[in-house]
Amino acid sequence: xxxxxxxxxxxxxxxxxxxxxxxxxxxxxNTGGxxNTGGxADTSDSPAxxxxxxxxxxxxxxxxxxxxSAADLQGRWWTWAASSTSDSNPVSDQDGHLCAKGQSGGIWxxxxxxxxxxxxxxxxxxxxxxxxxxxxxxxxxxxxxxxxASARGSAVLDGxxxxxxxxxxxxxxxxxxxxxxxxQDGGRFRTQACGLWVQLDPPAPGSHTLGIRxxxxxxxxxxxYKLQVSAG
Numbered sequence: 001x002x003x004x005x006x007x008x009x010x011x012x013x014x015x016x017x018x019x020x021x022x023x024x025x026x027x028x029x030n031t032g033g034x035x036n037t038g039g040x041a042d043t044s045d046s047p048a049x050x051x052x053x054x055x056x057x058x059x060x061x062x063x064x065x066x067x068x069s070a071a072d073l074q075g076r077w078w079t080w081a082a083s084s085t086s087d088s089n090p091v092s093d094q095d096g097h098l099c100a101k102g103q104s105g106g107i108w109x110x111x112x113x114x115x116x117x118x119x120x121x122x123x124x125x126x127x128x129x130x131x132x133x134x135x136x137x138x139x140x141x142x143x144x145x146x147x148x149a150s151a152r153g154s155a156v157l158d159g160x161x162x163x164x165x166x167x168x169x170x171x172x173x174x175x176x177x178x179x180x181x182x183x184q185d186g187g188r189f190r191t192q193a194c195g196l197w198v199q200l201d202p203p204a205p206g207s208h209t210l211g212i213r214x215x216x217x218x219x220x221x222x223x224x225y226k227l228q229v230s231a232g
Contacts, residue, residue, distance in 0.1 A: 067199045068107065070165075073131060074193035075172035078138060080109050082176035082183050089181050096120030096225070107131055110225065112212065114181065117222035124229045127202045134164050135214030135221060136195025144169035144194035153196045153214035164196040205231045 068076070081091055083102045090098040090111040099122035103109065108124050110132035124130060134153025137144060148168060155162040169192040178186035196214065210225040 068131065070167040070170045070197075071172050071193075073197060073199065074136070074138070074167065074170060074195065075174060076105065076107070077109050077131070077133065077136075078172065078174045078182065078193060079176070081111065082174055082180040085177065085179040086181045092181065093120060094118055096122045099123070110210075110212075110223075112136075112214065112221045112223055115219060115221065117224075119224045119226075121226045122228070124203060124227055126205055126230045129202050130200045132198055132212065133214070134196040134198065134212060135216050135219075136193065136197070137216070138172070138174070138191045138193040141169040141192045144192050147216050148194050151194075151196055151214070151216045153212075155198050155213075156211045157200075158208050158210075162198050162200075164198050166196055167194055169194050203227065203229045205229050 067073075080102050081089070084090065084098075086092060088098060088101065090101045091114060093099065093101075093111065095118075099110075099120065106128065108128045108130045110122070110130060112133065112135075132155075134155055135151050137147040139147075145168075148166070151166075153164060155164060172191060172193045174183065174189045174191065176183040176186050176189065180186070183189060206229060208225075208227040208229065210227055212221070212223045212225070214221045
């Protein structure tokens with residue numbers, strides 16, 4: 001991982017954040033993941049195109065469930081990633097024991113890393129949709145444009161390729177706690193977020209494997225998940 005003005009978190013983000021109210025702006029950051037809020041369908045962004053569509057079967061749920069908007073998805077995920085301090089943050093997790101940390105709001109977020117490869121085991125509750133980035137970032141609109149120009153990624157669930165959506169610079173608000181590895185400082189921040197994202201209907205009960213790969217420029221992420229979905 002590389003920190004400072006350009007920190008990297010797996011499912012990746014490049015961060016130059018403008019502050020809300022009197023809170024100072026956090027340092028730039030790259031990371032990966034997902035988290036918080038509403039459920040309006042997002043049809044504005046186009047698929048990334050490098051992989052083919054496939055979705056985990058839902059358990060007792062509609063086959064086509066409304067997805068979070070680009071703003072809700074990214075704002076909630078970044079808030080989730082910034083809601084834990086560095087010593088207990090799911091993005092820093094090496095084996096999955098922090099997978100349930102901070103989960104709330106009717107969607108289960110998966111994290112990337114601050115760069116590099118990890119393997120995690122994670123238990124996911126039944127009936128809850130799952131969301132995660134392949135690679136993501138936040139900062140000024142120009143930072144997102146530069147980040148997305150070389151953003152690439154893939155996700156494979158139980159041997160099937162998933163189709164990510166490409167979200168260009170989108171205005172979001174992030175809430176953070178002091179000492180988190182994303183913004184470092186606590187407070188509420190307004191910024192532009194972007195990345196390649198996957199949203200899945202609630203996974204079927206049982207065991208699943210998920211491989212996530214993402215990169216932008218010299219930053220790259222690799223996470224292999226062993227997911228166990230409870231029977232309800």
